[in-house]
Amino acid sequence: MEIFNNIGKINSAVAVLKSRGLTVGFVPTMGALHKGHLSLLQRSKDENDISLCSIFVNPIQFNNKQDLEKYPRSLEEDCRKLEQADCDIVFAPTVDEMYPEEVKIKYDFGQLDKVMEGKHRPGHFNGMAVVVKKLFDICLPHRAYFGEKDFQQLMIVRELVKQKNIPVQVIGCGIIREDDGLAMSSRNRRLSPHERSIAPEIYKTLLWMKHQAGKISIDQLLQQARQKLTSHSEIKIEYVEITDEESLLTVDDWDSVRNIRALIALFLGEVRLIDNMRIK
Numbered sequence: 230m231e232i233f234n235n236i237g238k239i240n241s242a243v244a245v246l247k248s249r250g251l252t253v254g255f256v257p258t259m260g261a262l263h264k265g266h267l268s269l270l271q272r273s274k275d276e277n278d279i280s281l282c283s284i285f286v287n288p289i290q291f292n293n294k295q296d297l298e299k300y301p302r303s304l305e306e307d308c309r310k311l312e313q314a315d316c317d318i319v320f321a322p323t324v325d326e327m328y329p330e331e332v333k334i335k336y337d338f339g340q341l342d343k344v345m346e347g348k349h350r351p352g353h354f355n356g357m358a359v360v361v362k363k364l365f366d367i368c369l370p371h372r373a374y375f376g377e378k379d380f381q382q383l384m385i386v387r388e389l390v391k392q393k394n395i396p397v398q399v400i401g402c403g404i405i406r407e408d409d410g411l412a413m414s415s416r417n418r419r420l421s422p423h424e425r426s427i428a429p430e431i432y433k434t435l436l437w438m439k440h441q442a443g444k445i446s447i448d449q450l451l452q453q454a455r456q457k458l459t460s461h462s463e464i465k466i467e468y469v470e471i472t473d474e475e476s477l478l479t480v481d482d483w484d485s486v487r488n489i490r491a492l493i494a495l496f497l498g499e500v501r502l503i504d505n506m507r508i509k
């Protein structure tokens with residue numbers, strides 16, 4: 230496994246591999262790797278000759294300074310995990326390498342980045358799109374792998390690729406969960422043992438919503454889901470939404486669209502967690 234920190238060097242190395250006719254799969258991450266990330270890498274390995282993983286905690290996608298400071302960082306351990314998982318190339322640049330100058334780019338993703346995460350984390354998706362576009366330009370992948378764990382992010386990356394005509398195939402991958410249903414996340418490391426014992430309630434609530442879909446009104450479902458979650462005093466909900474999977478707009482009728490997804494964001498103590506599930 231080769232580790233690069235320099236943009237020019239990784240860019241040339243990938244260009245050489247591509248000139249030999251090899252296909253390149255790319256997994257962008259912010260590190261603190263877990264089995265969710267490794268499942269994306271495995272998919273990339275199944276579908277490409279070369280798999281490349283980036284590790285970069287992107288400061289411009291954090292709207293909260295404390296969240297950025299407390300974001301877990303474990304580069305050495307991450308590299309060990311990637312080596313064991315047979316990753317070919319790691320790109321782990323510094324902030325100065327990625328952003329030698331102030332970033333001024335502004336994207337417009339229509340309604341996609343105005344709702345849910347976009348509404349609660351101003352600037353988050355613009356910062357995410359800037360880094361993803363830059364990483365695509367540097368790493369030149371044929372395919373890029375993103376988790377449905379960050380469902381809104383996946384939809385926005387697809388839109389970015391469409392808007393900018395980027396020649397990369399974006400592949401969405403299913404959510405990997407702990408045995409008790411909690412979606413794996415780098416942030417789970419920050420939960421206290423007590424908070425960790427409550428965290429599976431998010432998954433249980435999503436499952437319950439799926440079970441109730443079509444049986445009660447969407448309004449009632451939302452109200453009861455919120456009640457279930459807030460029965461735990463440690464939980465502070467940011468949003469519980471039921472949306473059309475394509476547009477991410479809220480739906481108020483079970484039959485109005487084909488695929489309906491429930492999405493949840495909440496604080497458990499000081500840790501912000503998100504999860505989602507197709508419920509119809």
Ligand code: AMP
Nearest residue numbers: 258259260265375376378379404405413
């Ligand atoms: P992050 O390091 O949190 O930015 O995540 C990097 C990539 O891994 C993103 O595409 C995430 O959606 C994906 N990911 C994170 N957690 C999971 C999970 N539990 N299952 C599947 N993919 C995940």
